[in-house]
Amino acid sequence: MFDVVGTLVEPCPSVARAYRDTGRAHGIEIDEEAIRVAFRAAWQRQEAIDAAATPAHATDRRRERERWQGIVADVFGPVAALPAIFADLWDHFADPRAWRPVGRGVDLVAAARGAGLEIALASNFDERLLAIAPAVAPLDAASHVFASSELGWRKPALEFFRAVERRLGRRPDELILVGDDPRLDLAAAHRAGWHARLVDG
Ligand SMILES: [Mg+2]
Missing domain, CATH: 1.10.150.720 (Haloacid dehalogenase-like hydrolase)
Incomplete structure (x- = not known):
């Protein structure tokens, strides 16, 4: 994620x-x-x-x-x-x-794909992301797009993470969130029982 x-x-x-x-x-x-x-x-x-x-x-x-x-x-x-x-x-x-790929993010998505992982997006961006994701690399590698306005919750709410788990039918410990925000990504995902990694913002 x-x-x-x-x-x-x-x-x-x-x-x-x-x-x-x-x-x-x-x-x-x-x-x-x-x-x-x-x-x-x-x-x-x-x-x-x-x-x-x-x-x-x-x-x-x-x-x-x-x-x-x-x-x-x-x-x-x-x-x-x-x-x-x-x-x-x-x-x-x-x-x-209006959007361009972040080089480091492109590499991470390629590595995740290479490892055979399923890729999804978990964002506080709203429904505009749904139209952007298929048109901008590396977002187009995602099989699921979870946008805050569509889930009904924003990070860092625990409910954001639970909603994603339900949609994917996955346990918290089967999911890893990679993000650039120490509070909204790293700390919030850990609190939900997910794995998480921080990249430099
Ligand atoms: Mg961010």
Whole structure:
């Protein structure tokens, strides 16, 4: 089982560049460093909302869309073009061409295939991943794609891992998650009784 963003693929251009260019197309000028700082804080704010919810880290398509609306609003502020900027960014990151393979991830997937392992994706990305996965290497090697909005849970929820086990008919100790996040991938998978390996983020 592989995490997706930061482990197997990364945005290209970067998130900050994509936000800058999209803002610019709507007459809003923010430099990339300011976007990076604002994005990080906005991302953490949404993570905190999920952690404080009851049940924690439950999600669906509406919540994932709301998350990204919140992040885009935090980055750009209350500008009139906000709905249009959000719509463009949503579509941008839904496009397979906005993503490129991470070399190390390509090697890991090749090694897993060579060892005869079944490969799946376990991601906090939403349903947009379902269209991206078949179109971007090495995601296209996966026989199953588990996206948060479709499972109903985000990592690090224990329920995320249990839902994957049920769908695959596997025990926790038959599964290994490879990811780039110490908390969402390594610690959460271990807590679920899975094997786990961290790659450098
Ligand atoms: Mg990741």
